[in-house]
Amino acid sequence: MKTKRIAVLASGRGSNFQAVIDAVARGEIPATCCGLVTDNPDAYAIERARTAGIPVYIVAYGSYPSKEAYETALRRVMEDLAADLYILAGYMRILGSGIVKLFHGRLINIHPALLPAFPGLHAQRQALSYGVRVSGCTVHFVDEGMDSGPVIVQACVNVEDEDDEEVLAARILAMEHRCLPTAIRLFCEDRLMVEGRRVRILPGNALSPESRC
Ligand code: GRF
Numbered sequence: 001m002k003t004k005r006i007a008v009l010a011s012g013r014g015s016n017f018q019a020v021i022d023a024v025a026r027g028e029i030p031a032t033c034c035g036l037v038t039d040n041p042d043a044y045a046i047e048r049a050r051t052a053g054i055p056v057y058i059v060a061y062g063s064y065p066s067k068e069a070y071e072t073a074l075r076r077v078m079e080d081l082a083a084d085l086y087i088l089a090g091y092m093r094i095l096g097s098g099i100v101k102l103f104h105g106r107l108i109n110i111h112p113a114l115l116p117a118f119p120g121l122h123a124q125r126q127a128l129s130y131g132v133r134v135s136g137c138t139v140h141f142v143d144e145g146m147d148s149g150p151v152i153v154q155a156c157v158n159v160e161d162e163d164d165e166e167v168l169a170a171r172i173l174a175m176e177h178r179c180l181p182t183a184i185r186l187f188c189e190d191r192l193m194v195e196g197r198r199v200r201i202l203p204g205n206a207l208s209p210e211s212r213c
Pocket of ligand 1: 010012013014015016017089090091110111112173176
């Protein structure tokens, strides 16, 4: 199987990006990480990329006169990377439909809730205010809606009575760090088949206990 090229887009802390770096380093994902793309020159994800020897591409949102100009620059960087898969891992901007269409089927996102519940910002806060007993995370293909594309992997966590937003977010984040590498691995092993809204996982090597979610 040909090793895939994967690229990550992140805007901040980058702990999901780190989980991907680590899973690639452990040989769990048959891929090379060919770049980190960020809209935020202060993102801690940049340090993580440099430590891992991954090229960094800063497309600073604030240095473009308009969203269109920003997206044109972003699109060029993404095209030049020629990745098989682009991963939104804490990328905090909504991509325009031009980019979403161009990378259709090769663009995935991680969201800290069990979609279709609680899309958009502050998903953990939304889950707490609604009063659900379980929440979790979702890795999905990106379409033109808000967190609405076909679901690849989901995992749930309990919501406890005493949880605040920070505690719940940390519990979900630990699950994200397992689900995102798992979804990327399945993609890179050519095991994802999208049929309408449903994603079928084709048989293959069993997932190790650490990467199972
Ligand atoms: C994660 O909770 C992710 O699901 C959401 O933003 C957060 C990013 O965290 N989209 P990190 O930057 O990966 O640590």
